[in-house]
Amino acid sequence: DADVTQTPRNRITKTGKRIMLECSQTKGHDRMYWYRQDPGLGLRLIYYSFDVKDINKGEISDGYSVSRQAQAKFSLSLESAIPNQTALYFCATSDPGRAIEGRSYNEQFFGPGTRLTVL
Amino acid sequence: KQEVTQIPAALSVPEGENLVLNCSFTDSAIYNLQWFRQDPGKGLTSLLLIQSSQREQTSGRLNASLDKSSGRSTLYIAASQPGDSATYLCAVRNSGNTPLVFGKGTRLSVIA
Numbered sequence: 001d002a003d004v005t006q007t008p009r010n011r012i013t014k015t016g017k018r019i020m021l022e023c024s025q026t027k028g029h030d031r032m033y034w035y036r037q038d039p040g041l042g043l044r045l046i047y048y049s050f051d052v053k054d055i056n057k058g059e060i061s062d063g064y065s066v067s068r069q070a071q072a073k074f075s076l077s078l079e080s081a082i083p084n085q086t087a088l089y090f091c092a093t094s095d096p097g098r099a100i101e102g103r104s105y106n107e108q109f110f111g112p113g114t115r116l117t118v119l
Numbered sequence: 120k121q122e123v124t125q126i127p128a129a130l131s132v133p134e135g136e137n138l139v140l141n142c143s144f145t146d147s148a149i150y151n152l153q154w155f156r157q158d159p160g161k162g163l164t165s166l167l168l169i170q171s172s173q174r175e176q177t178s179g180r181l182n183a184s185l186d187k188s189s190g191r192s193t194l195y196i197a198a199s200q201p202g203d204s205a206t207y208l209c210a211v212r213n214s215g216n217t218p219l220v221f222g223k224g225t226r227l228s229v230i231a
Contacts (some may be wrong), residue, residue, distance in 0.1 A: 004162075009210060012214040033218060042209070050216070058218065090162060095213045105170070106212060108219055110163040 003027075004111035006091050012117045019078040021114050023091030033092040033108075034058075034066060036085075043090070049074055081118040089114045095110040121213055123221035132199055133230050140194040140225050142209030147187045154183050154194050155208045157224070163188045163208065164227055167194070199229045 004025045013089055023032065033048040035058075043057030047066040055066060063085060068074045078085055091111040122145045132138050142152070151170045155163040167176045167183040169192070173186040181194040196203055206226045210219040 040223075043221045045218050048218050088160070092163075106215060107165055107168045108153060108210075109165060110155075111163040113160070115160070 001057045004093055004109055006090060006111040006114050008114060010115045013081055014119050015082055017081050019081050020075045023074045023111055025072050025093045027093055027109065029093035029095040030071060031094045034076045035090045036087040037090060038087050083118045086116060089116055103117055121211060121220045123209060123211055123220050123222035125209055125225050127225060129226040131228040131230060134199060134201060136199050138196050138199055140207050142222055143189045144190040144211050146213060147190045149187060150212045152185055152192050152211045157206045157208060201229050201231045203227060203229050
């Protein structure tokens, strides 16, 4: 099965540093998403992109920025990391126009996650 | 604003039991609903996706149902196994051009 990959998988950094998390996908999907997950708060959407020229803010975009370099690549940046950005970060993809054999349209797939710790 | 609720937050059952996980949503005008599984510290794995025109979907021992009018979906797991232990998340999409809205999940433990 095609993959959604994230790099790095783990990162420890210090307050004030600039951090970039990268996401690549080989599914050929147009739509990509960045989420963070915190215990007790669930998954929260940071940014999403429906194609290379489209960027949309999610519910918690402050302190983050994104870049959609190509259909297959979507990067998340923390310009100046702070400790409350310590979380598990996930990239995801979906494609509304594609019905994969036996499965339905607009199914969403996730990467393995990046564990980020800001000291 | 769509809100998704999953109750209970945690569930423990003995191996072999059939079980039901619940998901409710406040706006019944949804496009589709998706169930995911998440193992600790890992990514989400898609289990089943139900389009708004469908009533249920099945995959192996899993069956997901959708009742849009009442704003509810259930995930039925037959003959549970310790390997089913994970957090199960429900998410709804209000239209083809909006992101998924997630519940906080139900943490399932299947005891051998």
